[in-house]
Amino acid sequence: MIRVAIDAMGGDLGPRIAFQATEKIVAAFTDVEAHFYFDPQEFDFPAESPSSRIIPVACHDSVSSMEVVDRSLFKRVDSTIYRSLADMSKAKADVVVTFGNTAAMVALARHIVGLLRPKLYPALIREMRPNPLRCLVDLGANVHCAAEMLNGFALLGASYVEARSDSEANVALLNVGVETSKGSSVIKECYQMLSEQAWPKFSGFAEGFELFSGEKNVIVCDGMVGNAVLKASEGLFMFLLSQLPKHSMDTSAIEKLVQAESRHGACLVGIKGNLVKGHGRSDLQAMMGAIEYGIDIARTNLYKRIETKLTQQGVL
Template identity: 30%
Template sequence: MSRPIHISIDAMGGDQGSRLVVDATLAFLQFHPDVVVTLVGDECFLKQSLPESLHADILSRVFFLHAEDTIAMAEKAGDALRSKQSSSMWRAVALVAEGHADACVSGGNTGALMAIGCKLIGTFDGVRRPAICKLIPTYSGTSLLLDLGANINCSAEQLEQFGVMGSALAQLGGVQRPSVALLNIGTERSKGSSTIQAAAEALRARDDIAFAGFIEGNDLYSGKVDVVVCDGLVGNVALKVSEGVVNLVMASLAETFRASIGRRLLGWALRPILSNWRKSFNPTRYNGAAFLGLRRTLVKSHGAADKEGFEQALNAAVGQVVARIPERIEACLERR
């Protein structure tokens, strides 16, 4: 791009505090000289969080927008829409909606972020609500999973739209013709609810989608398909269960290797292998969920993300801007 990419950041969102957001942003800017950011929040506190030794080049690419209010994690989306126009989240999204920034990243209240995004940015024609989508690790690389909680009760038309939007996003990773599957209780064509059956027929009829049929939960991480589509309830449960299993396995391994001196020595010998395994499946590597269906780029960072995780969310936002994902999704939807 001829001009710098501008990212607006809700610096007051998330569980870890604004200092982590500032530290992650500064670390991110060291590797992205073509990016400028606007930190939105308590301007005085945010400026005080900057290190005195900050390089002048990085400082010149950091701007501030004061916001005197925040949106709590437990706050209802409707309440945020009615009374939180002065919040850091609202003003960060507004920068994108008004064309001053190319993308927004927030680790705050998911429901409020989606509601504000729909209100200020808007969805594409025919898209009632955006879908939350993110990468998941697989045996052969990564796949995209959506929806992850934005839409609990989905129509067949929505599931079809999710498949179209997920396919467009998968092309960001260089997949020429991404395979798309519906998460179901079986792979047979007769399985599933009437809604899933109707969605399958709609996807099967599209010549711009490589529909692979149904996929079961045990194959979610197999890498057999590039995009896995489901409603928000199923997707959110699947994701949270997966994160819980990873944490259980890691904790169990650590406890096993602490059980005796012999096992500690074995753990030390296996450390390079275990380190690579942990790196491959660490949820931090896949942080940054996109709201697909919005007219501009809006990325949700996990509220509990660490510094590396928030950096990854910023990377995800830049990647979508460079690849012009919203525009590509709109073009795919128009080919219906």
């Protein structure tokens, strides 16, 4: 039985939509047990649960998406995100899925679950395309990044790709051009680091148009750039879908293509557990997609496979 801990608080649409997504997931997957972490002040859990495989976990605190993270976060032991991560650290859950505050999630994951290696900073990875697998890392877990951190993202991203597919990782740093003379001092320093390492395969710089196609399947950047790139891409897609019908153009083919290629949610890699972050603005379908992704990585215990890969390469 796959045990999914769902932090129902923090999403823009509230816990009611998260509960609906949970109902549908449990109905679709007979080998899944959902532990539903909620705040009774915000959501009335049904007196009669629709399924014995939806386990209510009432918490009396939650971290909103607008909150600024400070040291007091580590004392909020009855918040939904804290308790879900604590239960995973105690092997009571196989994966945590949250739609809440990213900064709180990262800080508590580091504090409660722990890092695979000190100073190997955890990063959010998003699958840009599934077949062949290609990923973007980081998406917002880290904003101000030194060259050593970017190098760590490359190692985590390469491990993710090789743990999730049969492909060899081919890493590139996102930059304003592919020429070695371009980029910031941080990017150039990381370029030198990756060039001197035996693993992973490093192909220099990548430009924005290489995110969705080409041989470079792990694109590395700092969290601010990655988050902006991802949301700009998603925003352009939504804009096109809204505008094309005005010109009598059928968008069904585009919608099917994106549905087949997209992956809802991002995986926080570099911690000793499986953790998925969904968009705060996720609707029902997006929440279901993020939970399905969590189930997918829990089935193979992805963090352990990444840990094994890093150990084999002498990183851990």
